[in-house]
Each structure stands twice: as structure tokens, then as C-alpha cells.
Amino acid sequence: MFETTRRDGVAQLRQAGARWLSTAWDGGYVEAEAAYNVTVPTGFDRIDLDAYREERLAAAGFPVGPTLLTGVEMVHARVATSGPVTVLSTAGLSNPAVLPVGDEAASADETDADSGWRPGTVNLLVGVDRALSDGALATLLATAVEAKAATLCSVADAPGTTSDAVVVGTNPSAERAEFAGSATEVGVAARACVRDAVVASLRSRYDDGPPAPADAEYGVVTDRQSDVRAP
Numbered sequence: 001m002f003e004t005t006r007r008d009g010v011a012q013l014r015q016a017g018a019r020w021l022s023t024a025w026d027g028g029y030v031e032a033e034a035a036y037n038v039t040v041p042t043g044f045d046r047i048d049l050d051a052y053r054e055e056r057l058a059a060a061g062f063p064v065g066p067t068l069l070t071g072v073e074m075v076h077a078r079v080a081t082s083g084p085v086t087v088l089s090t091a092g093l094s095n096p097a098v099l100p101v102g103d104e105a106a107s108a109d110e111t112d113a114d115s116g117w118r119p120g121t122v123n124l125l126v127g128v129d130r131a132l133s134d135g136a137l138a139t140l141l142a143t144a145v146e147a148k149a150a151t152l153c154s155v156a157d158a159p160g161t162t163s164d165a166v167v168v169g170t171n172p173s174a175e176r177a178e179f180a181g182s183a184t185e186v187g188v189a190a191r192a193c194v195r196d197a198v199v200a201s202l203r204s205r206y207d208d209g210p211p212a213p214a215d216a217e218y219g220v221v222t223d224r225q226s227d228v229r230a231p
Contacts, residue, residue: 002127032065
């Protein structure tokens with residue numbers, strides 16, 4: 001089973017021999033002992049992210065592995081487990097990415113996209129004590145992102161922020177699972193864990209509930225219309 005540890009502003013999800021798929025700046029498939037969620041300071045402007053990661057993990061006494069960055073303090077990290085799945089989440093909503101649909105899209109006030117880093121971010125570390133193929137691991141990532149979006153739409157009126165990121169991991173030495181979609185053992189557990197970890201992290205930060213997108217300091221509203229046709 002994947003284990004969690006937190007110290008010095010770093011939260012670790014660990015499983016010896018794990019294989020990970022990350023959406024971080026250096027994302028992709030990688031084998032590593034652990035994955036991390038790291039709090040960065042206010043005004044963070046480092047661009048040498050590989051070096052910064054090595055500094056932070058070394059200072060905390062952790063080996064290098066796939067890493068996510070956030071302005072959220074790790075005291076607000078929450079862990080949910082169900083069956084073979086463990087999820088560690090931090091959640092901040094200062095930079096929501098709103099996606100109106102239908103009539104709402106036509107009347108939305110568009111906010112210009114901003115490529116700068118903001119201190120919001122919903123980060124997920126997901127570990128599954130099952131052996132998944134690379135394809136199934138990618139499906140698990142999609143399942144986790146879908147659950148995150150559904151949760152945030154329900155509690156915060158936005159599917160995510162402009163800087164959300166996910167790392168999903170599998171234990172190659174565990175029992176094999178062929179699939180990780182929403183109707184599978186792995187997918188059901190992942191959906192429940194993502195929902196509960198995200199909600200718990202939000203509750204730890206916002207006493208009166210998460211802010212509405214209109215009250216956020218940063219963020220974007222996508223009201224652009226595309227050309228739709230039959231193939």
C-alpha cells in the first residue's frame with residue numbers, strides 16, 4: 001500500500017518500485033520510489049524547477065521523484081484511502097478556470113488568460129496498489145481528473161484552476177488490474193478518494209466554504225465559441 005509522509009513543506013506518496021505518470025513541467029512516465037507535493041513561497045518566481053525540486057527534496061531528506069508545486073501549505077493536505085487506492089490532495093481556488101456551457105457561454109465575461117503562476121492549484125497524488133499497464137495508468141489519470149472536475153463543479157462552480165496538476169502511480173509488483181475506468185474497482189475507489197480528499201482539503205482552508213469564481217483574485221473564463229460540424 002502506498003504510504004504518506006509530510007515534513008518541511010513537502011508531502012510524499014511512497015511505494016518502492018512504483019511507476020508514475022505525471023502532468024508536471026517534466027511530466028510523463030517515470031519509475032521512482034515516491035512522488036511529491038511541495039509548497040512554494042509567496043512570490044515564487046524560480047524557473048529552474050528541476051534544481052528547485054532537488055533542493056527542496058534534499059532539505060526534507062527525500063529522494064528525487066515526480067513533483068507538483070503549489071502555494072497551498074501542506075498543513076492543508078488531506079489523504080483519502082479506499083480499497084487499493086490512496087489519494088493525497090491540496091486544494092486552492094484563487095485562480096479558477098471557468099467553462100460556461102450553452103447560454104451561459106454566450107453571456108460570460110471573458111477574462112484574459114494569464115500564463116503567470118498563481119498560488120491556487122488543486123494538486124493530486126494518486127497511488128494504486130495494483131499493477132497497471134501504461135494505458136491503464138493513463139486511464140487512471142483521466143478518471144482522477146474527471147472526479148476532480150466533478151467535485152469542484154459541485155462545490156465551487158468551476159472544474160479546476162489554471163494550474164492544476166496530477167501524478168498517478170502504480171505498484172508493478174501488486175495484483176494486476178487491466179482497467180481503471182469509472183466502473184472498475186480501481187476507478188470507483190479513485191473517484192471516491194479524489195472527491196473526499198479535495199473536499200477535505202478545501203474545508204481545512206475555507207471556514208465559510210470555497211470562494212465563488214467571481215470573488216477569486218485571478219482566473220479565466222473561457223467563452224470562446226468554436227466551429228462545430230460533422231466529420
